[in-house]
Amino acid sequence: MAEHTSSGGPTLEEGGETRRDFLYLATGAMAAAGTVIAIWPFIDFMNPSRDVLALSTADVDLSPIEVGQAITVTWRGKPVFVRRRTAVEIESAANVNLADLPDPQPDSARVKKPEWLIQIGICTHLGCIPLGQRPGDPRGDYGGWFCPCHGSHYDTSGRIRKGPAPRNLDLPPYQFVDDGRIRIG
Amino acid sequence: MRGKLMAGAAAFLFALSANPAWAVEQSRPAAQDWSFSGVFGVFDRAAQQRGFQVYQQVCAACHSLKLVHYRDLAALGYADDEVKAFAAGKEVQDGPNDAGEMFTRPALPSDHFVSPFANAQVARAANNGALPPDLSLITKARKGGADYLYALLVGYADPPEGMELMEGMSYNPYFAGRQIAMPPPLAEGAVEFADGTPATVEQMAADVTTFLAWASEPDLEERKRLGIKVILFLLVLTGLLYASKRKVWSDLH
């Protein structure tokens, strides 16, 4: 609005020019600011809604899981791998030279109790669900999980060892309600 | 022509607001002074909490509140623990579990208010064939809104002479047809308010109306708060745009 076209516009009076420009500038700035602010509700509209956020905890009963078994539970619409590791698996997870890892992290930082490994079962590469939960599944070269989409290998601590995935499997926030139950979220 | 325009606009608004004269006999509810009416009105928290108590102890026996979650009660000023406790007081069906069976568990804050009846048929069977309506939108879903609800709750009276009430019906001049299947729900002292307010029928009716008005329009406070800011902003912007328009056009003189 602040510009004048050369064609129909009669000449400006000299004195009024600055005041006029300021008025146009203020109006334009305010209209622009208002428009930008008005966009926020439309963006926020697409964010997770209150009912989705409210469903952010899941309780898991650990008692039926035998040593060496794994189950998959759902939390926030995502699979969570709960594995009760064997002594061998715990040991092989602990005895790793951290320097060899693409994403160095000691096993102790990935578990609350060594027996229970709880992680989000989504490959950090492009979001597939790695194999290795069921007895017949391929577990990759490191005895943990293997993502069939692009061949990422995870070890018994869920750390990335080989393949295109950039990070170890993510860990959900959880706590032990008692010895036999955890609450995820 | 301005005069005509104004008259036209007035006639137009009249046409919009004209209450269609419906032949169903019904008294007009009197307007009450609600904490939440007007441009700046917000819900009275204490009244909301008392009203919630009335709903829980009286209305909830028959009326569901399906669209409201226990977690929503945080808006009434309850702490998380209190909300959890309210929810845990009810059982909901969940499942199937690993054995493939349905089971019940205490409700969680994320659950909807548990309905008193499993379905409409059970509700009708238990209520003499009448279906107690869900109250989630009650003040929005009735002409007169909160005023109507309040008038209805305190409006029970003896039928005028010569009026035959049907079996199991009560006389209430504010209800369409003047006969209502709901027996007078509120009696003096029906609840004991946690804050010590005397539980008169009028007090309980006003409080539960406030609570249900909130249940119908939980957005009300945020809406008005944002609205005031937006309107003030627009007033300034409109003034500036008008000034700019005048400046632009001043060239033409």
Next chain:
Amino acid sequence: MSAPQWKNPIVRWIDYRMPIFTLIHHDLVDYPTPRNLNYWWNFGSLAGFLLVVMIVTGVMLAMHYTPHVDLAFVSVERIMRDVNYGWLIRYLHMNGGSMFFLVVYIHVFRGLYYGSYKAPRELLWMLGVVILILMMATAFMGYVLPWGQMSFWAATVITNLFSAFPVVGESVVHWLWGGFSVDNPTLNRFFSLHYLLPFVIFGLVFLHLWALHTHKSNNPLGIDVKGPQDTIPFHPYYTAKDMFGMAVLLLVYLAFVFFAPNFFTEPDNYIPADPMVTPHQIVPEWYLLPFYAILRAVPNKLGGVVLMFASILILFVLPWLDTSKVKSARFRPIYKQLFWILVVDCIALGWVGANRPEGVYIVIGRIATAYYFVHFLILVPLVGWLERPRPLPESIGAPVLGGGGAAVGATPKPMEKA
């Protein structure tokens, strides 16, 4: 008005291959506009603005809405209660519909008053009528989507209109429903069409503008532009004026959204649809009330339906019904009176439509319906012949010859007292 020389090389590169900047310059910047347009000419751009608002809010709502009879009502309430700013977007859409019709009706009556439908703008006018009809269809189907009591019964009643047609009526209604009553298939197709039609309207708006820019805007004097002294460039004059008008519209619109969001709706639509219980009274949204009144004015079912459709279709032939060569009602003393009577007549029809068809409402409804058709079919052609128009001014820019008010004023003077 030759093509501007673009300085920016990228703009020049694009413009040489696809002259979009030249097009914008011609149609929104340099575009020669009569210098005497008054505020009634704001409503076209306001309608365009509201169309965009409706499409944007509608596309957003569709992201959270579920078109299923068991879930539609709850999904709308979920938007209202749980989705971030859901109440705002939903109320913007709901009240936006009312504002859209309000603005468009004013736009239509402006056209009637100033004779904007006359040659060479007949096609422009007819495209406008098509847009209006599509708006009504879209609004009706949108009203069904929340699946409240009014949604359901409006859908039932309106679709049943088609059963009035002999022989094929029933088959047509079953075809519309996709079943033997209004049910899930009906809701699904209404959702699909409600999403589609606004984009069709959007396309028609472009045709409407194309036709408009071919012969340029009419003006309050209704006389042709004689030369450059009669026009001013669209920008900055009318851009500034349109922006101001938009801000005023937003004030009214948002006042409803934030402080009386349910002013235009029926409480019954907050009761979930129940195919077994009809509400005590069914009324359409306010903007359809006049047509509803015409429908009910005729005791015969088919007659009512035919008359209702005719009341809109008659607008298509209006350019040929009006025999007067003078466009603006300013210079047509008798037509001006008729115009205002028509306005009152339409308001009366709306008022009758809001009330139960009994007693005095039937009588008023019939008189008002009859007058509506008499106006267009008899009075308009007749007055065109009989009326002696006042002398027209020489040109828009030049001083006016007798009568007719000031034409030169930059700030448009209010139309003189009718």
